[in-house]
Amino acid sequence: MKALSSHHRWNTPAIYLLNVTLYTRFHETLALFPAHVPVFVNAKVQERYGAALGSRQVGVIDAERPITLKPLMEALSSGAALVALDTDQRGFQAVARYATERRIPVIPVYGHSLVIDEEHPLPFDDPRSALDTLQHFLFQSYMGPRTVASVNLFDELVQSARYYGEDRVIVKDMMGSARYRDVLLQSYVLGTALRRMIRRHRVGVMLPNSVGHVVVLFAMFYAGLTPVMLNYSSGVQTVVDACETAGVDVILTSREFIEKGQLQELEQALTARYKLHYMEDVRKEIGLGAKLAGLWAFRRRRPAHPGSNEIILFTSGSEYRPRGVVLSHGNIYANVQQTRSVIDFGTEDRMLNAMPMFHSFGLTAGALLPLIAGIQVYLYPSPLHYKRIPEICGQERSTILFGTSSFLEKYGQNATPEQFAHLRYAVAGAERLKPEVEQAWLQKFGLQIMQGYGATETSPIMSLDTPINHKQGSVGRFLPGLRYRLEPVDGIEQGGLLHVQGPNVMKGYLVHGEGFVEQTGWYNTGDVVDVDEDGFVTIVGRLKRFAKIAGEMISLNLVEQLAARAYGDPAFAAVSIPDPARGERIVLVTTHRGLTLAPMRDLVDRMGYSRMHVPAEIRVIDEFPLLGSGKTDYVTLKAMVEKGRA
Incomplete structure (x- = not known):
């Protein structure tokens, strides 16, 4: 695409807004704008692309310091400006708010496709529509050239490692830490071995939160295998039902995990029915051929092998047996990018996640999001250690903590203000946030807990309450890209039965004795919600039994x-x-x-x-x-x- 050169265009006040992501072709995007057009960036963009900005007129924006917006205001008095920000939700909203209040056009620029979308500027007259348009633009930018159907999470990990730095320490646990480079190399080698060892494409996974669990998942993604995430805390019969539902006959687990988790009864029941591969043995038995093939693939950064690009979790079924929820890699990837479009998660953050990965919240938000977004994450094996988790939070200087309302209540009771001194976000999911927990955290730590709402079937997040867009008692606004409709319910005057469509909605269910049932049309959440004029969602109640x-x-x-x-x-x-x-x-x-x-x-x-x-x-x-x-x-x-x- 050739650089736009209209003299009138560049001398008319307008903000051209660019969300800088790993898919942004920054040098080519910059070339679309004449050299005299000033460029305003945040510190991250300046650090990464300072050389590319060269002799251009450049200003640095910091949303925490409104005075830094003054040069942008002055530049707009005589013409257009390019604003390029990286992971800066507060900055995007500050710039958009300033422009729309003064009726200055804000025009999206898509750096992955080199498109300046002058036909869809942010609307002036409706603040809700302006925010919706902004966040949809951010979501599309984060998705980049990817379609939901084309995403493989292993390939996305390779791209993230390249962008954020392969020597960056990205995941920790009680035993140590791993860089992007370590996770990739181990995934290539283990994935090569698993392809040779396992012939069935669906494989049960029963492991605790750990670096090893992350490697197993990405090794399976590379190998074209489908992880079936087993909830080892749900009881023997429920796990057996889950395996039957998904057609699993091979399970990856760990002797150390079974011993420490006191899961011998479950192990005995599963061993009688299925083949259990213990990761301690698998790693020892990887042959020289698999190691060399894995190393060769690592050096070439080989793409993942073809597969269904799915992951299976479980939710309760109406026939008393768990239903398998089939999520595509694209469903999960879209939900990661939807979440990043409404809240700032950056490379300066450090996440602590004790929510198990068989839970969709623990998997998507607590494990896959940080690895895709360049956020260092500490994985802890149990959310029930109410004293130890605050201690780790303090030791690791964690800035993001996930948990249910019940868990956050216990952490808050046992933590000192010093242990939570670095927390920027505490995110509650999986159950309603209790008002007394929210108030206790505000009083003790001065921190507003953010409440998310979702379902396993939506990968899982549908809405998120954020510090920038907060309404007391709500679960925030729907994420960009998610469409909704409310169906009236007899006997309920306020709100309606929520149905949704979007890129994060599952492919379908696995039903015991029936097989795969495709999800088509609108997904019925079974929840009654109310949506106010500003788009904030309030949960009225559940219809499901x-x-x-x-x-x-x-x-x-x-x-x-x-x-x-x-x-x-x-x-x-x-x-x-x-x-x-x-x-x-x-x-x-x-x-x-x-x-x-x-x-x-x-x-x-x-x-x-x-x-x-x-x-x-x-x-x-x-x-x-x-x-x-x-x-x-x-x-x-x-x-x-x-x-x-x-």
Whole structure:
């Protein structure tokens, strides 16, 4: 594309806005603008491209210091200016706000395709539309030339390593650290060995948060294999059901992990059915041929082998067995870039993640996002160590911490202000943020917890509350690229049933006994939400028959089925009510008096389900409220339980 040379264009006040990413062709983009057009950058762009800027008139913008915007204002009095920022959400919004208030056009520039999009400037008259347009522009810039269907996460890791520096330490755990170079080399070698060792494309993964787990995932991505992420905390039967659902007969795990996690019972049950490969043995048995082939591929930075480019996680199913959620690499990559489009995550940050990678929040936000975005991440194997995690946060000078509301509550109770002194962001997901937790963090640490909302089926984040765009009680605004519609629900006046479409929405489900069921059209979240005039989302309630306990989804239908079996009678109904400690708790309602929970506990243990399936209490009612169809009226029953009338 030739440089634009219209004298009138460059002498008319306008801001040409460039989001500098790893796919930006910076030198070529700069050449689109005449030498007399001033360029304003942030410190990151100046450091990386100072030589390319050469003799041009250059100003440095720092959104934390509004005075640095003054030279830009002066330049705009006589003509156009190019503003090029890297990972600077606050800077982008400050520039856009200044321009739109003064009705100065803000024109997107796409550095990966060398397109100056003068047909779609930011709108002047609607602040919400202006912000939506800005964040959509940032999202498209981060996606670069990639389409969702073309993404392989291993290839993206290679690109990120090249951009941020292969000698950059990118991941740590209790045993040590690894540079991008180390992760790549080990992934090439292990991936080569796995291709020769495993013939099935879906492989179970049962490992803790660690550098080794990251290497296993990227080795599988390179080898064209599909990781099936197994929730080892969900009980023997649930893990077996998950393996059956995904058609898994090979599982990668670790002897040390099984020993330290006291998972011998689960190991025994899985060994009887499947082939377990222990990573300690796999690494020892890698032959010279695989090592040399892996080293050769590493030196050439060979692209990943062809494969389905998928990863499978699990969520509760209506038939009491877990459903496999099939996410493409593109779904996850899009969600990473959507998130980066609304909040600043930069190379100066240090993330601490104890959320397990079998959980979509722990996988996408806590592991893959930092490696793709050049953020150093410390992976800790358990979120339950409430004293140790704040200690590590202080030692590592962590700036970003992930957790559920319940976990953040415990961390806050055990942490000193000094241990959290470097935190910029604490992000809550997987369950509703409790107001008392939010207030406690504000009082003790002066830090506003950000609340995210999502689902495994959306990779997982749909909306995110941020310090720049915050509304008390909301879960923020929908991420760019995600479309939504609200369907009216009988009996609910405010809000509607949320349906979404977007690049982060799953490919489909794996259903036990049925196989793959493609997701087409709008995805029904099962949640009732309200969206205000500024785009902020408030969760009204859930329609699905599940309880969310400490971030885990527990089927209330399954609880009823277990109760009927434990007590030899079907006259039970399970409802969930708010719980200050764990988000929700299950109440089992019956017409029978004098029952205890002991038979329920015994059955749950015998069948290999987790203790979360045991209700918190039993309540007695004279008769169940019924709908006109004769089915139990759960809405009325839940209200009775909450009001103490059952």
